[in-house]
Amino acid sequence: MSIVPARLLAPLVLLTATLAAPARDAEEIRVGGDFGVEVISDVAYYTGPNADANKHKLDLYLPKGQKGFPVLFFVHGGAWTSGDRKLYGPLGRVFAKNGVGAVIISYRLTPQVQHPGHIEDVARAFAWTHANIGKHGGRADEIFVAGHSAGGHLVALLATDERYLKAEQLTPQAIKGVLALSGVYTIGGGGRMERVFGKGTEGAESASPLKHVSGKEPPFLIVYADQDFPGCDRMSEAFGRALRAKKVEEECVEIKDRGHVSIMVRLATSEADPATQAMLGFIAKHSGLKLQPRRAKGG
DSSP states (O other): OOOOOHHHHHHHHHHHHHHOOOOOOOSSOEESOOOOEEEEEEEESOOSTTOOTTTTEEEEEEETTOOSEEEEEEEOOSTTTSOOGGGGHHHHHHHHHTTOEEEEEOOOOTTTOOTTHHHHHHHHHHHHHHHHGGGGTEEEEEEEEEEETHHHHHHHHHHHOTHHHHTTTOOGGGOOEEEEESOOOSOOOSTTHHHHHOSSSHHHHHTOGGGGOOSOOOOEEEEEEEEOSTTHHHHHHHHHHHHHHTTOOEEEEEEEEEETTHHHHHHHHOTTSHHHHHHHHHHHHTSSOOOEEOOOTTO
């Protein structure tokens, strides 16, 4: 599967989010509310040995004045080598406005770390969220993990390979559901992947979510774009089939008129986007979130 050059992804996401033209909305728009948004920035989720002053932090986006809400735990993409939580404030605001608290994390990147350093940080951040989100009004038993591109890979791995959460005294059963967007579910060896996953096949195979599907996983929503990177459609469908074969609840959704970057930009900037609607619907299906038809402006 081709991966966008890491040095280009984060700036491109930020630029496109700023300049994006209106896109076609979902046919039916359902929302969870129109809440104010409280932002709590730069919370350290890990302060132990070799803690990184920036990457071991997360930002919270909370529906103001609300209690008992579900939580979206989001992991950014960037080919495991670039990106940061600060690019995804619009995503946090969209979901918090709709009654879903958002936890957007940073994690250490290659070349600072190789696999499993990235996923170890994701597990640490999830453990912090599980232990602390109740203090901010969220439900620890309704945490949904989501990610785009490399982030989609990482949340899928978190839910399929239990060793990373076990290291944090948790299990994948602490995850209410997984929302994987344009993710990578089979890691190939060789080439520049060696920079991220090490030489040989062992690291790549151990990092492949498809290799770890056991039937114990939480429900999955797998989303990809119709103009995504080559092979993303086949990889997403294959991962969905593997989950279904093990009797795991899953839904695989193709979003029309989107590419690998635009699928993320659109959902992060509009609750009416088809991908955002699919995500809100999935969260509502598996939590206490109540969605209602959005009223027309002036109605």
